[in-house]
Structure formats: structure tokens, C-alpha cells
Amino acid sequence: MIDTKAFRSLSYGLYLVTAKAGEKQAGCVVNTFAQVTSQPPQASIAINKENFTTGVILEAGRFEVSVLAQDAPMELIGRFGFHTSADTDKFSDTQIALDEADIPYVAEHTVAHFRVNVKQTLDLGTHIYIMGEVEESSVLSKDEPMTYAYYHQVKGGKTPPKASSYEGPAEPGAPVAADGAASAADGAPKFAWRCTVCGHIEYVDELPDDFTCPICGVGKEMFELIEL
Template sequence: MIDKIAFRSLSYGLYLVTAQDGEKQAGCVVNTFSQVTSSPAQASIAINKDNFTTGVITASGMFEVSVLAQDAPMELIGRFGFHSSVDTDKFQETETRVDEAGVPYVAEHTVAHFCVKVKQTMDLGTHLYIMGEVVESAVLSSEEPMTYAYYHQVKGGKTPPKASSYEQPENAQEQKEESEGAAARTFAWRCTICGHIEYVDELPDDFVCPVCGVGKELFERIEL
């Protein structure tokens, strides 16, 4: 028997993974970055195989990891965690730097960064385990790093469907009622950060997105 609630006792951080292959730049959010050995310095990530970022990493053989600080805004997390690099330039409105290997990394609201050269990959089904040698690292600020628990409990963040720790919602009845409500409407409100849609006439002033945590001002009215 596997009790999935037991996994919630594990401790995670929150990281922005970035990579570049030629003209292609990509990035996403993961909570699985970890040190493997100290001498030599090696680290790993587990990343969804469907992520555009995964293909860029495997093609280039390099990736960057930025450790998010507690003060990182939900807009930054939403930009990298709830959009695809296929159709969104996640770097355009983000402060970035380039490491010695030429890989861009996020330099705002981050505590440290690590450049990793891929040495080994393993197919985990939905995810790819990627392990490599840390060839560059640096402290970027003295801020507290954000834990996954802080992201959920303090900032009210949600888990993207492609994340390793994502759990499918169990309340099928609520999903059915929402779908039926959507069919009876001609317009709704869509979050410009993560794409979540609220099927209501008006959003209250104190409304926050239940997926990425941004406020009403970042929602747009859409026709159905």
C-alpha cells in the first residue's frame, strides 16, 4: 500500500531551471534539484519529459538552476511554471545573466545559481532524471531560500500539472459542476499568468488566482 500523504512530509526547495541550445531558450520551475555528491560536485533534477525545457537540456548538454528566494513574486513563478517556452518568451521581462558556458540564468529574487554539465540521464516514465557535474556556482543574495512548503502555505501557490509532486484532483463532482457552469456562460475571466479561468460575472477586489496566486488585476475578460 502506498499512502501518498506520506510524500507531503518530504522537504523540497523551489528552483528555476533554464537552458539554451543555439537560438532556443527555455525555462521552467522544478522542486527536485538536489546535490548528489560534494567531491566532485554533482547535482540532479527530475523534469517532465513533455517540458520544452527538457528537450533543450538534452540537446545542449547543459542547464542552469536558480534558487528562488522567499520574496520571489508569484508573477515570476507563474511565468516560468505555468507557461510553455514554445510560445512564451519567459526571459523578456526577467532579469537574467549568462554563465561562463553561455547559459542564461534568472538573477532576480534568487539566492544562488548552479551551472550543470549533463553526465547521465535516466527515463523515469513521465519524467527524466538528469544528473551532472556542477561546473559553476555562486551566491546571488543573502535572502532566505524558498521552500516548497513556504510556496504553498505562505504564498498560496499551486502545483503545475507537470510537476513531480502533482496530484490529480480527487473531487470529480466539483470538476463536473464547473464544466456545466462554463457551458451556460458567454464570457469568463482568465489569468494572464497561468491561464486559469474563472466562470463568474465579476471578480471580487480581493480575488486571488487559485493556481498561481496573482490578484484580480492580472485577469482578463474573455469571450466563450
């Protein structure tokens, strides 16, 4: 028997992974970045095959990792975690810097950054394990790094479906598309509210003052009114 709740006792960080191949640049959120060895310095990530960022990493053969600080806003996390780089320029409203290989990395609300040269990959089914040698790293601030537990418990963040730790629709707060679609089709509400961070839509005329997005955890103030 496998009790999936046991996985919740494992400790993770929260990281922004970025890459650039030619004119393509991409980024996403992962919680799987980890040091593998110290001599030579090696690190790894596990990343969903369907992520646009994954293809850019494999094409480039290098990637950057920014370690998020506890004060990182949900807007930044939502921009990289709940949108795809295939149709969204995640870097346009983000403070970035270029490493020595001209790969962009997120330089705001981050504790440190690492550039990793890909050495090995392993097909894990839904994900790809990517291991490589750290070519460059530096400390960017003295802030406390954000843990995955802090993201959930303090910031109220949710787990994107493509994340390694996603447990499926049974996760509390996960959206059920059929409910929203049915509400809209019934024509009961005249308006809906769209989260400007992750794009989630609530089909109600009014949002409660204490409402938080069930996907990315931001408050009512981050929703925009749309007419049905």
C-alpha cells in the same frame, strides 16, 4: 499501501531551471534540484518528459538552476511554471544573466545559481532523472531561499500538473475543465476572467475581492476581464 500524504513531509526548494541549445532557450520551475556529491560537486534534477525545457537540456547537455528567494513574486513563478517555452518567451520580461558558457539564468529574486554539465540520465516513466557535474556556481544574494512549503503555505501557490509532486485532480484547488466549459456553454455568465500569470479562466461575471487563482495563487488584481 501507499499514503501519498506522506510525501508532503519531505522538504523541497523551488528552482528555475533554464537551458539553451542553438537559438532555442527554455525554462521551467522544478522542486527536485539536489546536491548528489561534494567531491566532485554533482547535482541532479527530475523533470517531466513533456516539458519543452527537457528537450533543450538533453540537446544542450547543460542546464542552469536559479535558487528562488522567498520574495520571488508569483508573476515570476507563474511565468516559468504555468506556461511552455514552446510558445512563450519567458526571458523577455525577466532579469537574466549569462554564465561562462553563455547559458541564461534568472538573476532576479534569486539566492544562487548553478551550471550543471549532464553526465547521466535515467528514464523514470513520466520524468527523466538528470545528474551532472556542477561546472559553475555563485551566491547572488543573502536572501532566504524559498522552500516548497513556503510557496504553498505563505504564497498560496499551487502544484502544476507536470510537477513531480503533483497528486492529480483531487488536490484542493485543482481545476476541473468540464465545469468551466459547461458554464461557458450554458451562456449564463456574459464575462469571464483570465489570470494573466497562468492563463486560468473563471467563468463568472464578477470575481470576489478575496478571490485567488486556484492554479497559481495570485489575487483578483492579476485577472483581466474577457467577454464571452
